Amino acid sequence: MTDPHLYRHLDEMAPWNDRLQMLEVIGVTDEAPEVKTFTFRSDAQTWFRYKPGQFVTLELPAADGPLMRTYTLSSSPSRPCSISITVKAQAGSIGTRWMFDNLKPGVRIRAFGPMGDFSHHNHPAPKYLFISAGSGITPMMSMLRWLNDCAPWTDVSFVNCARRPEEIIFRKELELLGTQMPGLSLGFMIEERSSSRESWFGHMGRIDAVRLPLLAPDFQEREVFCCGPDPFMRAVRGMFEAAGFDMRFYHQESFGAPPVEPLPIGTDAPEAEKSIGAKLPIRFADSSVDGECLAGQTVLQAARASGVRISAACEFGLCGTCRVKKIAGEVEMNHNGGILDDEITEGFILACCSRPLTALEIEA
Incomplete structure (x- = not known):
């Protein structure tokens, strides 16, 4: 029933x-x-x-x-x-x-x-270029499906690269959307022909400075979103930079850690930074465990040292997995978008990128 x-x-x-x-x-x-x-x-x-x-x-x-x-x-x-x-x-x-x-x-x-911040909602524009390879097509498909439902007249150039024709993910749906969205231009590029009997009459090879203008002739006028394996994204970014593209309008998805600036701890450092270097007590209320956060440690590192499990994935403040509620105390949190402002207001922190400034109690 x-x-x-x-x-x-x-x-x-x-x-x-x-x-x-x-x-x-x-x-x-x-x-x-x-x-x-x-x-x-x-x-x-x-x-x-x-x-x-x-x-x-x-x-x-x-x-x-x-x-x-x-x-x-x-x-x-x-x-x-x-x-x-x-x-x-x-x-x-x-x-x-x-x-x-x-x-x-x-x-x-x-x-x-x-x-995550990789969304065309954060960068409204009259014309888009979605360029992807392999499973990097997934965020592009999410954005294109939204546009099809809510703004089907949008001008979108959709470029996807795959090894063989049968490895083009969502190919049938994309071809159907191409008949429904008047502003959608599809461009597929493969590296080798199919091992089956399927014929292929489209572009072959790897995308480069010659093929990009064939797939998206007016790419200089578009808001660009790129996703795929790291070597692919590096190559595409290099192409756009070499073409003199205004990189303010170029966005790529990456789960890699951003470069971290060393934290200056010393006699001339601000008082908040000095306090991060101190050993501070930390209580994990749900586990009834009392531990210590050593100099330079994050809340996540202190939890692991105390035998308390806090779920974590990226560990640099992007994914939000290690979000826990702070009951008492203060922290310095330097995150990369993995927590919302209203969650911070409610008392939540990201354990992976929060360092205690005072004695601390959290729900964990």
């Missing part, structure tokens, strides 16, 4: 809260060789509020202990009752292989987010 609560109107439902709810798998779809889309709903039948292009961090209950894995959403917030991630199983991948083997309809897992 179908749950009658499934038929509530959106204004009768609360938004998703990753501190209170879990995700339940409702669908698994094969997209391309070694690529699957996993679709989830909230186990409390809440709705999802996020920006297209953002990501979530999943806590995968593997046999050897929880695995934290970050994935960009491929779904659109214009369809808020479910979210989807599309993942490719790379050689030697552990988390993705666990998902392929274990995530079936009905399975529930914890998730954190959505978070």
Whole structure:
């Protein structure tokens, strides 16, 4: 019997809260060789509020202990009752292989987010260029799906690179969208022909300074979003820089740690910075553990030294996984967008990038 609560109107439902709810798998779809889309709903039948292009961090209950894995959403917030991630199983991948083997309809897992700044909502423009390779297509698909639902007349040049034709993720849907969105221009580029009998009459090779203008002749006039493997993103960024592109309008998705400036601790440092160098007591209330935060340690490092587990993934303040509530005390927190202002107001901190300034008590 179908749950009658499934038929509530959106204004009768609360938004998703990753501190209170879990995700339940409702669908698994094969997209391309070694690529699957996993679709989830909230186990409390809440709705999802996020920006297209953002990501979530999943806590995968593997046999050897929880695995934290970050994935960009491929779904659109214009369809808020479910979210989807599309993942490719790379050689030697552990988390993705666990998902392929274990995530079936009905399975529930914890998730954190959505978070992230890689979204066209943050950079409104009259014309876009979405350029991607491999599974880097996922945030572009999220943004394009939103545009199709909410602004289908938008001028979008969509370029995707793959090794073979059958490895172009979402190819059929993209070709369908190409017939529905009058401003959408599709450009596919492959490195080698298909091992099957499928014919290919499109572009071949790797994208470079010659092929880019063929795929997007007016790229200089567009707001650019790029995502893919690191070598691909480095090459594309280099092309745009060499072409004299105004890099204020170039954005790329990356889960790599940004460079960290050394913290000056010394007689001439501000008082707040000096206090970070002191050994301070820290209480983990939920675990009833009293520990110490040594000079230079973050709250996350102090928790691990005290045997207290705080979930963490990126560990440089981007993903928001290590968000915990501060009961008492003060910290200095230098994050990279992994926590919202209203969460900070409520007393939450990111353990990975917070250093105590005073004795501290947190919910952990």
